[in-house]
Amino acid sequence: MSATSYTIVNLPDQRTATIPKRNYLNNEDGLLSWLFTGDHKRIAILYLISITFFFFIGGAFAGLIRLELLTPQPDLVASDTYNKFFSMHGIVMIFLFLVPSVPATLGNFLIPIMIGAKDLAFPKVNLLSWYLYWIGGLFTLAALVLGGVDTGWTFTTPLSTHYLNTHVVTAATGVFIIGFSSIFTGLNFIVTLHRMRAPGMTWFRLPLFCWSNYAASILMVLGTPVLAITLVLVALERLVGIGVFDPTKGGDPLLFQHLFWFYSHPAVYIMILPGMGVISEVISTFSRKRVFGYTAVAFSSVAIALFGFFVWAHHMFIMGVSNYSALVFSLLTMLVAVPSAIKIFNWAFTLQKGSITFETPMLYAFGFLGLFTIGGMTGVFLGALGMDIHLTETYFIVAHFHFVMVGGMLMAFLAGIHFWWPKMTGRMYPESLSKLAAVTTFIGFNLTFLPQFILGYLGMPRRYHAYPPEFQVLNVLSTAGATVLGVGYMLPLLYLGWSLKYGAIAGNNPWQATGLEWQIQSPPLTENFIETPIVDHEAYDYEWLAHKTAQEVTTVG
Amino acid sequence: MHISPVLWQFLVKWLNASALFPREASTIAPYADALYFFLLLITVIGLVLVGALVFGFSIRYRKEKHPVAIQVEGSTLLEATWTIIPLALFLIVFVWGALLYFRIYNPPTNAMNIYVVGKQWMWKAEHPGGQHEINALHVPTGRPVQLTMISQDVFHSFSIPDFRVKREVIPGRYSTVWFQATTPGTYHIFCTQYCGTNHSAMIGEVTVLSPDDYDKWTQESTSGMSLAQNGERLFASMGCNACHSGSAAARGPNLAGVYGSKLQLTNGSQVLVNDAYLRDAILNPSQHITAGYAPIMPTYQGQISEDGLIDLVEYIKAMQSNYRVQQTLTTSTSNQAAPTTPGVVKP
Numbered sequence: 001m002s003a004t005s006y007t008i009v010n011l012p013d014q015r016t017a018t019i020p021k022r023n024y025l026n027n028e029d030g031l032l033s034w035l036f037t038g039d040h041k042r043i044a045i046l047y048l049i050s051i052t053f054f055f056f057i058g059g060a061f062a063g064l065i066r067l068e069l070l071t072p073q074p075d076l077v078a079s080d081t082y083n084k085f086f087s088m089h090g091i092v093m094i095f096l097f098l099v100p101s102v103p104a105t106l107g108n109f110l111i112p113i114m115i116g117a118k119d120l121a122f123p124k125v126n127l128l129s130w131y132l133y134w135i136g137g138l139f140t141l142a143a144l145v146l147g148g149v150d151t152g153w154t155f156t157t158p159l160s161t162h163y164l165n166t167h168v169v170t171a172a173t174g175v176f177i178i179g180f181s182s183i184f185t186g187l188n189f190i191v192t193l194h195r196m197r198a199p200g201m202t203w204f205r206l207p208l209f210c211w212s213n214y215a216a217s218i219l220m221v222l223g224t225p226v227l228a229i230t231l232v233l234v235a236l237e238r239l240v241g242i243g244v245f246d247p248t249k250g251g252d253p254l255l256f257q258h259l260f261w262f263y264s265h266p267a268v269y270i271m272i273l274p275g276m277g278v279i280s281e282v283i284s285t286f287s288r289k290r291v292f293g294y295t296a297v298a299f300s301s302v303a304i305a306l307f308g309f310f311v312w313a314h315h316m317f318i319m320g321v322s323n324y325s326a327l328v329f330s331l332l333t334m335l336v337a338v339p340s341a342i343k344i345f346n347w348a349f350t351l352q353k354g355s356i357t358f359e360t361p362m363l364y365a366f367g368f369l370g371l372f373t374i375g376g377m378t379g380v381f382l383g384a385l386g387m388d389i390h391l392t393e394t395y396f397i398v399a400h401f402h403f404v405m406v407g408g409m410l411m412a413f414l415a416g417i418h419f420w421w422p423k424m425t426g427r428m429y430p431e432s433l434s435k436l437a438a439v440t441t442f443i444g445f446n447l448t449f450l451p452q453f454i455l456g457y458l459g460m461p462r463r464y465h466a467y468p469p470e471f472q473v474l475n476v477l478s479t480a481g482a483t484v485l486g487v488g489y490m491l492p493l494l495y496l497g498w499s500l501k502y503g504a505i506a507g508n509n510p511w512q513a514t515g516l517e518w519q520i521q522s523p524p525l526t527e528n529f530i531e532t533p534i535v536d537h538e539a540y541d542y543e544w545l546a547h548k549t550a551q552e553v554t555t556v557g
Numbered sequence: 558m559h560i561s562p563v564l565w566q567f568l569v570k571w572l573n574a575s576a577l578f579p580r581e582a583s584t585i586a587p588y589a590d591a592l593y594f595f596l597l598l599i600t601v602i603g604l605v606l607v608g609a610l611v612f613g614f615s616i617r618y619r620k621e622k623h624p625v626a627i628q629v630e631g632s633t634l635l636e637a638t639w640t641i642i643p644l645a646l647f648l649i650v651f652v653w654g655a656l657l658y659f660r661i662y663n664p665p666t667n668a669m670n671i672y673v674v675g676k677q678w679m680w681k682a683e684h685p686g687g688q689h690e691i692n693a694l695h696v697p698t699g700r701p702v703q704l705t706m707i708s709q710d711v712f713h714s715f716s717i718p719d720f721r722v723k724r725e726v727i728p729g730r731y732s733t734v735w736f737q738a739t740t741p742g743t744y745h746i747f748c749t750q751y752c753g754t755n756h757s758a759m760i761g762e763v764t765v766l767s768p769d770d771y772d773k774w775t776q777e778s779t780s781g782m783s784l785a786q787n788g789e790r791l792f793a794s795m796g797c798n799a800c801h802s803g804s805a806a807a808r809g810p811n812l813a814g815v816y817g818s819k820l821q822l823t824n825g826s827q828v829l830v831n832d833a834y835l836r837d838a839i840l841n842p843s844q845h846i847t848a849g850y851a852p853i854m855p856t857y858q859g860q861i862s863e864d865g866l867i868d869l870v871e872y873i874k875a876m877q878s879n880y881r882v883q884q885t886l887t888t889s890t891s892n893q894a895a896p897t898t899p900g901v902v903k904p
Binding site for chain 1: 571572574575576577578579588589592593596599600603604607608610611614615618619620621623624625626627628629630631632635636639640643644647648650651653654655656657658659660661662677710711712714716718719721722723724725727728729730732745747748749750751752753754755756757758841858859
């Protein structure tokens, strides 16, 4: 059997193939044409470069944290420096990488094309949101360069307002501004998905990627303003001492916790939902099958978005919330876990009776399934009231949210980047190297974070600069894993960069996928479609695609 | 390959010194671990199931074996199955977790009380009998111990992993946690809520002693003044006794026996007098005026430390009559010598 039958990759003849003469990348030239662009695809690329930059800054801090934790003694850096490391790691990774990662890059690039539109509803607002992202990013970098901030990403009062003399307000301003960037992106997606679908593109013909980004957009628009309010209150408390959170002035520090988690729990779903959308697309394409139970998967995204707003107090079970509210929030937490479980099984059953191939995006998606299952189940540990008492604020919770955010979201992001890279750039990356990167990431990830579950059950608290010596072996394992993980993340940067110039020409539809984005040239024209497409088939209709391809051949012949 | 024996010994020792599972040193620990193992079990089952599905389908339906996909729309039955079974499991976990939560946070009524004050970056334990400890806590086996905790500055969190208990220590309000230690030994205390520069140095040790050793320790390490006795001195020196003298004509309400009673306030509400209420009423009296009294008490915010407040609370808790209040009142107005302490206030 020839090697070609193991894969569905279908590249044009490399001797004659060329990148299309006109496309969004070369439509206009010069830096200004990028900085003033209204094209959603160019803005997506701007975002991609920006978040990659911040990802490696955040990653560098992660590396420094793991290096310090190699030994039990606080010997590499001073305690204050260590505290600044994990604060910057959290702030950069969450607000500057995870929240915008999939929506602002892949979502920006793909949502208009997937629904058959020429652009998002508000192209200038879209560009504005990128500028706001950078202004916020610059504030964050300023806080870093001026001497750092050591509040942790949670800005907990009264520590942040009364006890620290670092650049809290600068960093909070940064996060405040980035929040607006996120709100604008969400608003743009909601309006676009409601108003700009091509004729025939009904809600239930939308690719699931659109559904999950829609759900995440609702969360961005409704949740982020609460974060903004909270940060303003923290700044006012710190600068003029208004006393909202200060018990000596009649304020309540627990109010801060409520407000902060009212955003920050839904934010978790802002981060993961778009990733789930990517996984739906990838698994469907590489098993040549419609996603099992399309409607259930679509509605489970919306269910997660709705329930996600009513579970915030599960971050506060040990903080003296009343027993009754603890009960209610624990129950709701259990309910929000169900849609995630549904999704996992629907993806698994999408494979059934498919015709499966194992290209790089699929490997990342498989990695996602495993890691997200662990991440989700350990979330149930933490949602169980009595168990949470022992586990919260330890490395167990650190491992849990890294499994969801890094094992889940970052794997999904990389799956998506590898999946749509040929569409975005018109070129393929080296397949074997990228598979190696996927496997390396998976192994490195598990080695880094599985020992942290054990550490957490042993009781090792998070954000500890030093720790008792009996925890060292597990910490050394974790640091070793982190180095492997680092290699896993550097590899794509290198070969994707390489592919920009030397990669094989990808052609319109290298994966033979069904989405509208695959029916146009790669890279697409600035206006995406020459004429508005009319949609007469469901999402993931591989028979329609086969039919269409067959007809194309006859007309050419 | 040759490994130097020294290096080898080092490695063996290092690996053997590694902790893998925490000790079970309280009555709660076995209950917590039971739920933990149940959760681990369903996680492993779930993971194996997902793994089996993904790998099974990948092998069976890979392109070489199965070149043409068969489209399946979905299956209501299957989807109902994987909605209901996880839901049922999660609900079991919810109920189990809730029972454990109430077990950990509802202290038995006969628990002995120890106060803990958290501050950047140390734990101060104050025993009613006048033993003061820093970053250490001595407790007996076989007796429920309740900790009443408060922070003097930022959020802290008091955690004893080997007991499986933890509770946030919050500025401006008392929080409690209880445990009953089972095995003598020393165990880690961690502050688990990030609290600034030396967060990771805010650690200590619980020493669990047998009841006999504990009694010995209590006698040897007392400062000679119980918390209530400290409170009595504070009560006189702050001038509390001037109004709360217990006489019928006094400007402040009678405090004898007030602890544990239900109090009618001027704003019409009824409150239960507990530690938290007493503390709030001292710091923020205008919000807590007992019905029938004028709002004349000044605030003591910023004038008494948390330790002092604990002393006062302990004193008022133990106050059964106003005899000694009037004694101290007379002492401070007359120039007579202080009476020798006849009946020491029992800790």
